[in-house]
Amino acid sequence: MKENPILTVFISGSGSNLAAIIAAIASGKLKAQIGRVIADRDCAGKAHAFAAHIPFIMVDRKLPEATFKQQLHAAISPETRLIVLAGFLSVIPLEIIQAYPQKIINLHPSLLPKYGGKGMYGMRVHQAVLSAGETSSGCSVHYVDEGIDTGKVIAQKRVPVYQDDTPQVLQQRIQKQEHTLLVDTIAMLLN
Ligand code: GRF
Numbered sequence: 379m380k381e382n383p384i385l386t387v388f389i390s391g392s393g394s395n396l397a398a399i400i401a402a403i404a405s406g407k408l409k410a411q412i413g414r415v416i417a418d419r420d421c422a423g424k425a426h427a428f429a430a431h432i433p434f435i436m437v438d439r440k441l442p443e444a445t446f447k448q449q450l451h452a453a454i455s456p457e458t459r460l461i462v463l464a465g466f467l468s469v470i471p472l473e474i475i476q477a478y479p480q481k482i483i484n485l486h487p488s489l490l491p492k493y494g495g496k497g498m499y500g501m502r503v504h505q506a507v508l509s510a511g512e513t514s515s516g517c518s519v520h521y522v523d524e525g526i527d528t529g530k531v532i533a534q535k536r537v538p539v540y541q542d543d544t545p546q547v548l549q550q551r552i553q554k555q556e557h558t559l560l561v562d563t564i565a566m567l568l569n
Contacts, residue, residue, distance in 0.1 A: 385564065398561055518533070
């Protein structure tokens with residue numbers, strides 16, 4: 379039987395997107411397997427990897443830069459078909475980007491190119507969207523290139539922004555959409 383394509387998932391946080399990928403695989407919606415979950419810090423998301431018996435590797439972002447880069451690269455299994463950054467907060471070293479061309483995707487909680495770039499992560503993104511008085515926001519999946527959030531956008535989902543939204547409420551509305559957007563985009567790319 380043909381083996382399912384192997385994903386490597388990078389996380390730094392709660393891992394709700396990792397959980398969505400695991401659930402989609404378990405239900406048969408996504409024909410893939412997660413070979414490894416890699417984190418750059420101790421994070422709540424590792425529990426999802428443990429529960430699904432997926433090998434988990436932590437490469438501490440506080441390691442000396444050269445060691446971090448080398449260990450992160452070594453942690454990726456070469457059979458990896460797609461590297462999925464699901465809330466990974468460290469910048470991916472150039473060596474890895476060059477070794478996996480068009481094989482690294484990232485999820486970002488805005489409609490890129492709006493509200494992307496250095497320092498634009500987590501609640502800061504939603505705060506900026508609200509401060510600018512936007513009437514809609516959303517999430518994007520894009521290829522990772524040498525820049526920060528600058529790679530080609532593959533898919534996006536738009537959500538409304540309401541006048542009384544707080545950053546937390548907007549984040550929750552977007553995160554629900556992220557889970558399906560990410561799973562659907564992975565499925566599309568593997569086909
Ligand atoms: C998501 O909102 C994603 O857009 C951003 O980081 C967050 C990760 O959430 N890149 P989780 O760890 O998957 O719950």
